[in-house]
Amino acid sequence: MDLDLRKVRYFTAVAEQLHFGRAAESLHIAQPVLSRQVRALEKDLDATLLERDSHGVTLTPAGRQLLDDARQLLAAADATRRRVRRAARGPRRLVVGFRAGVVVTRALRVFGAAHPGVEVHARRVEWDDQERLILDGTVDLAYVRRPIDERGLTLVPLYTEERVAMLPAHHRLAGKQDLALADLAGERRLRYADPLPGDLPIRTVEEKFECVAGGAGITLVPTSVAEQYSRPDITYVPVRDAEPDQVFLAWAASRRAPLITDFARVARQV
Template sequence: MELRQLRYFVAVAEELHFSRAAGRLSLAQSALSSQIRQLERELGGPLLVRSTRRVELTPAGESLLHDAREILAATDDALHRTRALARGEAGRLTIGSLGPPPGELLAPLLTRLGSQHPDVRVEIRAFDFTDTVDGLLDRHADLAFVYLPLHHPDLVVTPIASERRVVVLPRSHRLARRKRLAPRDLRGEVFITQPPEVPQEWRDFWLLVDENDGHRPPISPHIGDKLEDWLQLIARGEGVDTAPAIISRYYAWPELSYIPLHDAAPATLALARRRDAEHPLTEEVTALTLDIAAQAGLRASLPIEA
């Protein structure tokens, strides 16, 4: 038995007229009659009683009509869901984030995705420092908000917006009352850096290596794998570090001070995805995020103030 035979039978059973059913199916009446006879042979008995004036269902035909409608409805529903998933119109989309994504980006993005793809469930997954690359490559997320620099041959990285960095200090630090700091003010300070699994280029950016002519500062033996652990180390006085300014808005701990950093490259937020991304919405989400950033007046780079 084939699905098309069930569709042919349902059309005849609902119309109780071969000619009308053939027209509904855009099929020759002789071909339709042949298919119904073949179906009856496969089932071992008549489904319809035919006469020159009318067509009626047999008890077997009435039973099959009920079941055939359910089978075809389930099949159509399965095809609809599968096609929606293939087009990215249903299912789950996981977005990773290293640190809190800006609300002026995330909230509109979730709103627009919910409006355009109501059947897609969007999940935000917090990344640790080691997830910057591995979280995407291991398919723990379809896309991720990350901070540059980030270079990997298997990732597509799109800069979204930039903001000034801040210096994160314990409240008791001698520089904690300054209104602004420059890289030269931090020479000799011990820095809290990220785990060795994190690309050295990325760690060097936050350590201000370029701003200090390639010299790396003293590094604390303590390493924070998670964002909160890293902040706790700084709060305990184990060292200092630089961070995107957004950290100061989301983690206003009384033990910490956030001082604007000048004469240094800004922190650039990017959206990264795998080159072989399977989810069909990844490119659309990237385009939506860029559009939202433009409307919000965010830029992918900012001038460095003197």
């Protein structure tokens, strides 16, 4: 028997809230209807998903497994629905994601001039949601930086940038003409992903500014970030042996949209 996504969605609401009444209210259906649908799903799967008693609702091992799988299943179904609807409406809109520091203005203008009937929008993405926003159809394609989970994506390298140290204005190395990585040994580092012991994990470039200015640590950023963001309490110093930052254009490998191909061509040209 095929899995009924509506029943799965109903089960997920109960499993996340562990309360039939609140789940029914969030789904805008009657509680008895919700209960029947969940029992029908259990019958379909030949598995008990929820234990119900006077103390409330708990998940069985089978229920926990289904909840883990259901979240991915429902997200994939929603993404498929958005992509199909967009394809049915025709090529009237393109959303381009970009990371902090990446300037997309010229590419948008060149593309827009060649496609006057298409609405083109830019949306900021972060390191920890850049892949998700591409794969779920929120953005059609995006300028991304490493670290990148490449699964399900088509990646086109565009350019590299040198990286500079972001330091508080009063730092002992502020004012130097340039630095080597060895000069930064022992400094507490701010990192987006995979922080080492003693590093400070952060999410956005704005958090970098506040942490660096406050003396919590230092970090390396692409030169484009340094060019776009300036503050009197922060200074930038080139790091001559830092690994360059690579900017890619990325889109879902499953997408078959001529507009994406056209934009990618423009992005490589400009």
